[in-house]
Amino acid sequence: MTEKSFTLDGNVQHFTIADVAKENSGFRKVLWTGEHAQIVVMTVPVGGEIGDEVHPQTDQILTFISGTGHADLNGQTHPIEAGDQCAVPAGARHNFRNTGDEPLVLYTVYSPPEHAAGGVFATKEDADAAEAAGEDTPARG
Template sequence: MSDSYDLNVTPVTSYTPTFPHDYGPNPFIIDLSKDAQQNDYYRSTLWTGNQLQLTLMSIPVHELIGMEVHPDHDQIIRIEEGVGLIQFGENKFSLYDQYLAFSDYVVFVPAGTWHNIVNIGNEPLKISSIYAPPNYPRNMLQETKTSEPVLGNTL
């Protein structure tokens, strides 16, 4: 018995998501690296489910996220474009580890770990970030670091 598959399907590469928009909790396929590089918002939820969430971020040149901790959330951060200085610490005043991260690097941040990312490159730092469980409301958009987040992606 041979396996055969109907390959008459629409190629994934023909699909282009509309930004900003949260596509969760529906099944969803994208070219994450390409779409993260096209994102110019400081933070946008791209997919929010019941157990995890994907956000995209664009950090301006020489800017930083700021020391933060997620007591109940694990986080996976992928550098999609640019160069970042990744900092870890036991509290926001004590950084015990610092690492350089380049495009395609992945950073794992366990719940309860203080961390920061500084854009040390000459172009916006584009990252994607997965939180488990979700950390932000569905359909959340923040245009700049200092702007108030809005719901419904209404900018």
């Protein structure tokens, strides 16, 4: 299958998002970054997790394409599966864990952007190292 993404005009993009997300073999890939929002695909391996975090000034909407897991949202745990969507308001503590037997595939929209434009990380460890080094921060205008 070929990744279905193309530029229409300037920074305007078209995605067949479920296909793009399923084809992502790495942990995190930033697909598009605008001034006020960002689209990212993620693949969480079996037994893996996104990591417990809080985005103080960023809302996040996650849509799950395949796999199963648990969403930890402000101290409450909820099962998640393909077709589910979670809205995480700025300031909410959250984590998403793969508790199934296949990769947990999702796409997420951050508003405003949370990661550096064009960032691609094969593993959570690579992503965490880039964040710790200050190499995965969005440009703020």
